[in-house]
Amino acid sequence: MSTPRLVLLMLIVNIAVVLGGVFINYQMIKSASLGPAAAAADKDGSKEEAKEEEEQESAEYLFVPVEKIIVSSRGEDREHYFVIDLVLQAKAEQERKKLESVAPMVRSSVVANLTPEKFEVLRAMPIGEVQTRLEKAVIDDFAARKVVVPFEHVLLSKMIVQ
Numbered sequence: 001m002s003t004p005r006l007v008l009l010m011l012i013v014n015i016a017v018v019l020g021g022v023f024i025n026y027q028m029i030k031s032a033s034l035g036p037a038a039a040a041a042d043k044d045g046s047k048e049e050a051k052e053e054e055e056q057e058s059a060e061y062l063f064v065p066v067e068k069i070i071v072s073s074r075g076e077d078r079e080h081y082f083v084i085d086l087v088l089q090a091k092a093e094q095e096r097k098k099l100e101s102v103a104p105m106v107r108s109s110v111v112a113n114l115t116p117e118k119f120e121v122l123r124a125m126p127i128g129e130v131q132t133r134l135e136k137a138v139i140d141d142f143a144a145r146k147v148v149v150p151f152e153h154v155l156l157s158k159m160i161v162q
Contacts, residue, residue, distance in 0.1 A: 060092035064099040065157070069110050075119035082122065084110060085158035086134070088151040098150045105147070106138055106154070113137035123161060131156040 001009075064087065071082040086106065088099050113134065114122060122130070135154040142149045 061152075062090045062092050062094055062096060062099070063155075064088045064090070064096060064103075064151075066103045066106050069107050071111055071114045073115065073117060073119040073122055080119040081162045082114065083158070083160040083162070084114075084156065086110070087155040087157045089153040089155055090151040094150055102142075102147070102150060105142070105145075109138045109141040110134055112141070127156060127159065130159065 066086040066088060069084045069086065071084060073080050073082060088102075088106065090099055125133075131154070134156065138154050139149055
């Protein structure tokens with residue numbers, strides 16, 4: 001093979017490698033900037049699903065606090081107290097008054113659910129588990145009383161143990 005042909009071949013191979021690297025970097029940057037939902041939709045070719053997921057993720061919420069729920073719990077040698085602050089998360093379209101009106105029922109459900117537990121058991125529970133347990137208990141209590149649940153989630157915003 002002559003030298004000019006060899007140089008031309010190396011030039012073509014180098015251009016192909018550079019273009020491949022540019023294309024791969026472009027795809028990586030595109031998927032990182034658009035987020036996982038858009039990247040998955042781009043792979044599937046369904047851009048409508050990506051728009052729907054994006055709308056669901058960017059939904060606005062209304063947060064209503066339910067503060068200072070005091071729960072007593074029996075310990076080994078004495079009685080202990082938990083002070084819990086919750087936040088009710090609902091869609092922005094929900095009326096604030098409806099959420100505020102169910103606060104006493106939420107308080108009652110939390111106290112009824114946590115009071116029978118021993119202090120050591122409650123203290124050992126991770127915060128995420130306490131939040132999940134309270135959310136399930138409150139929603140189950142609403143269902144048992146045949147009351148419409150005006151919120152989507154119960155969030156644990158503070159827990160003080162004495």
